[in-house]
Amino acid sequence: MTDFLDISPYDDRLEKIEIECLLEAVFKRYGYDFRNYAYPSLRRRIWHRASTEQLETISLLQNLVLHDRDAFERLLSDLVIPVTEMFRDPGMFKLIRERVMPILNQSTFVRVWHAGCATGEEAYSMAIMLEESRMLSKSRIYATDISEASLQRARQGMISQDRLSLYAHNYLQGGGEQDFASYYESNHGLATLHPRILERIVFAEHNLVTDRSFNEFQIIFCRNVMIYFDTALRERVHGLLYDSLSPGGFLVLGNKESVAFTSFAGRYETWNDEYRIYRKLR
Structure with a gap:
């Protein structure tokens, strides 16, 4: 299987047309507008999804996401990558x-x-x-x-148990006044906020x-x-x-x-x- 993330032989003009068509299709079909997102990051993430779906062209990816809501959700998870934690910074x-x-x-x-x-x-x-x-x-x-x-x-x-120590540290560094553990209950490997x-x-x-x-x-x-x-x-x-x-x-x-x-x-x-x-x- 070709490594689709290495796309140098791919025609740049055709690639851009396909990406524009995909984004337009996503907007018209699902209402999510990625047409003005930064292009280099968008391009990498779209090719990552195409590779994961074992598709050789972005046009094939467009066809898939238009007819399969689950496939669209998978693409969406690649385009919107959350990086977050409690009391970050x-x-x-x-x-x-x-x-x-x-x-x-x-x-x-x-x-x-x-x-x-x-x-x-x-x-x-x-x-x-x-x-x-x-x-x-x-x-x-x-x-x-x-x-x-x-x-x-x-x-x-x-909250995953393996993040609790980080969150407790962030909380104290952020001026926390209580025991961080007082805000959640632990059960079966998960902590649930009160x-x-x-x-x-x-x-x-x-x-x-x-x-x-x-x-x-x-x-x-x-x-x-x-x-x-x-x-x-x-x-x-x-x-x-x-x-x-x-x-x-x-x-x-x-x-x-x-x-x-x-x-x-x-x-x-x-x-x-x-x-x-x-x-x-x-």
């Missing part, structure tokens, strides 16, 4: 705990949006911080993602590329999502995030992302450049 969570939470607490009700939440670990972390700040009862966390499979996992609130943490989180499917704003939020996390987008798509998503923030609201991006070089740069105060925390100007 503990310094960022510590800064939010110490400097942002007191400001959020001035609101009568706090709405949080985790855009591109993957399997929910970041939303779980925020719920724990809100509880320790005595704000969870007046908060609602909206955690959205393009992948229904990831959302189904997130709703279960389950219902009091999960009940304030709404997990829902939302596509940043095609869907609109659905509420106004005091803080939005959209970390390491736009690194896969081209310039035009990043601009569109920044518009969506800006329109979704309340005046004085906070936007938290990934460490390789920024509002700089977008048309929204002048509409934010840089709250912390290291952790890419911005505050919408009133």
Whole structure:
């Protein structure tokens, strides 16, 4: 079997046409729009899926995903690869705990949006911080993602036992005030978060590329999502995030992302450049 990841003999122009046709077909058939994602990464992932399915051309992959929903889900899992953990980048969570939470607490009700939440670990972390700040009862966390499979996992609130020590370490480094074990129960090799943490989180499917704003939020996390987008798509998503923030609201991006070089740069105060925390100007 040919190694399809080594595609140098493949006609570059034909390859690009096939990729464009595949992405257009996926958009029209399933409503997922990857047409403006960064091309090199997209190309690698599409060929990986073709290779795994033992298909010699992208056109054959297109035919398969159009007629087989399960095949499309497998392709989607390659195009949207979540990298997440609880209290990832503990310094960022510590800064939010110490400097942002007191400001959020001035609101009568706090709405949080985790855009591109993957399997929910970041939303779980925020719920724990809100509880320790005595704000969870007046908060609602909206955690959205393009992948229904990831959302189904997130709703279960389950954590693999082999990740607990890492998460406990992150939690303490992020300024955690309790015993991390008090937030979950262990059973048959899995840890399940307590219902009091999960009940304030709404997990829902939302596509940043095609869907609109659905509420106004005091803080939005959209970390390491736009690194896969081209310039035009990043601009569109920044518009969506800006329109979704309340005046004085906070936007938290990934460490390789920024509002700089977008048309929204002048509409934010840089709250912390290291952790890419911005505050919408009133």
